[in-house]
């Protein structure tokens with residue numbers, strides 16, 4: 047088996063120890079960024095939905111400002127965002143390389159996307175249901191917690207799946223400028239040193255990772271849709 | 273119970289103002305079923321939504337149970353809303369919750385214990401005849417069942433008022449009947465005041481005590497069902513009433529001299545209008561048996577509204593003139609309005625032509 051592998055993927059076998067490390071780095075970036083940008087994305091999405099025209103706490107100014115900020119950050123390509131954020135990253139993390147150096151950009155790059163995804167999930171809650179809740183005498187806080195969030199759990203799970211999958215892509219880009227992880231491996235060995243088998247292996251691992259995320263997402267959606 | 277004083281609502285749209293409700297004043301009594309009827313866009317929904325302030329009126333006052341709704345703080349308004357149940361055309365149930373959870377939902381923070389909530393919800397579900405569906409999700413229910421869940425939910429906090437915005441408009445006629453019957457029962461058993469809006473006169477006729485007719489944001493006429501049906505004044509009202517009866521078709525047939533409406537010598541074609549007064553006896557059989565007039569019925573649509581027969585009947589009387597006249601006198605004395613459409617071969621309006 048080993049012999050067979052080393053004839054087909056000699057570099058992969060040689061670098062076998064590095065794969066788990068890189069995978070862990072990628073997972074670290076995924077989880078930390080995922081959790082933080084989920085929290086902020088959810089918060090922004092809620093603010094957008096309740097403050098928009100006809101929302102339960104309509105507020106044109108807050109909606110306008112948040113809406114524009116999110117659009118602004120969504121329109122910056124990630125690789126440029128990372129360059130743009132170098133100063134801020136150094137200030138916050140005291141480094142601009144490694145996982146710590148990548149996190150601020152990853153979070154800033156992912157949160158607006160997450161916010162938009164969750165916003166559209168929340169917007170899918172039938173207006174009539176919100177109205178019925180108001181007619182029942184629920185407070186805005188109760189409506190947000192027990193109606194908006196509860197009713198859109200499947201939509202939010204779907205949003206999280208899509209966002210995490212696109213975040214895998216971002217971690218690979220971040221890897222390319224020194225954040226470590228699977229992307230970093232593919233570039234360092236595969237691209238710079240022509241070790242194509244390393245690239246293939248990275249692709250296979252990422253494919254498995256994405257399949258896993260998608261399956262978990264689908265499972266949650268299925269379990270929570272009635 | 274509910275008083276609307278000079279309520280107006282104007283919507284600001286990009287290009288102009290929409291005067292959805294214009295200077296409406298209504299007084300809805302405790303325990304009655306009050307209907308609001310009007311065509312689409314008449315402002316019915318806007319008006320009913322003003323009662324629990326889902327829509328804030330631009331002008332006017334709204335009093336529910338003596339409280340001026342517009343002067344309540346947000347917190348008091350929410351407390352007040354718990355005492356005003358509301359149901360909707362599209363049910364508006366939460367998809368993520370079971371029937372039980374939907375009905376229990378308004379009881380959050382009500383101070384009831386888990387067991388008390390369990391008991392309350394079970395009672396409500398038996399009240400709407402859905403005890404066996406308590407663990408189903410709304411997507412597994414029919415429209416009529418969904419509306420029953422919505423009714424149970426609306427009743428959770430023992431409201432004194434139930435607002436119904438086109439509650440039966442998405443349902444088939446049979447289901448509509450069963451929901452209306454349920455509302456009537458609730459009204460009688462719980463003494464809950466019901467405000468119901470609809471565009472179907474049949475719904476009004478079925479359960480309402482009083483009705484207001486709306487057109488272009490204005491209440492053009494209001495009164496008890498019997499008054500409105502017997503003596504409609506506004507054109508809109510007449511149109512709605514006509515929509516529940518085919519009597520205008522008969523008049524068309526008379527004008528076209530349709531064979532059904534032709535009478536031979538000694539016969540009168542008459543139109544009996546029930547509803548004005550006390551018409552409880554079996555009058556036609558009395559005329560037949562005691563006065564000796566032969567009757568053939570051309571058209572009949574008489575139903576019972578509030579224990580009073582109401583509607584139209586078109587019949588041909590055949591007997592001597594004296595007997596026919598006696599029959600007419602008897603009918604009028606019994607409170608039926610009578611109009612002779614044709615006598616002998618003469619149509620009243622078309623006298624000249626026939627001679």
Ligand SMILES: Nc1ncnc2c1ncn2[C@@H]1O[C@H](COP(=O)(O)OP(=O)(O)OP(=O)(O)O)[C@@H](O)[C@H]1O
Nearest residue numbers: 283285290292310311312313314315316317318319
């Ligand atoms: N939020 C709103 N903004 C602007 N115009 C509105 C709004 N809500 C209602 N209107 C307008 O007010 C008028 C009355 O609407 P309303 O919904 O009260 O009518 P309705 O009698 O309930 O009609 P339907 O039988 O179709 O439900 C309509 O012309 C409608 O376009």
Ligand SMILES: [Mg+2]
Nearest residue numbers: 316317318438
């Ligand atoms: Mg309406």
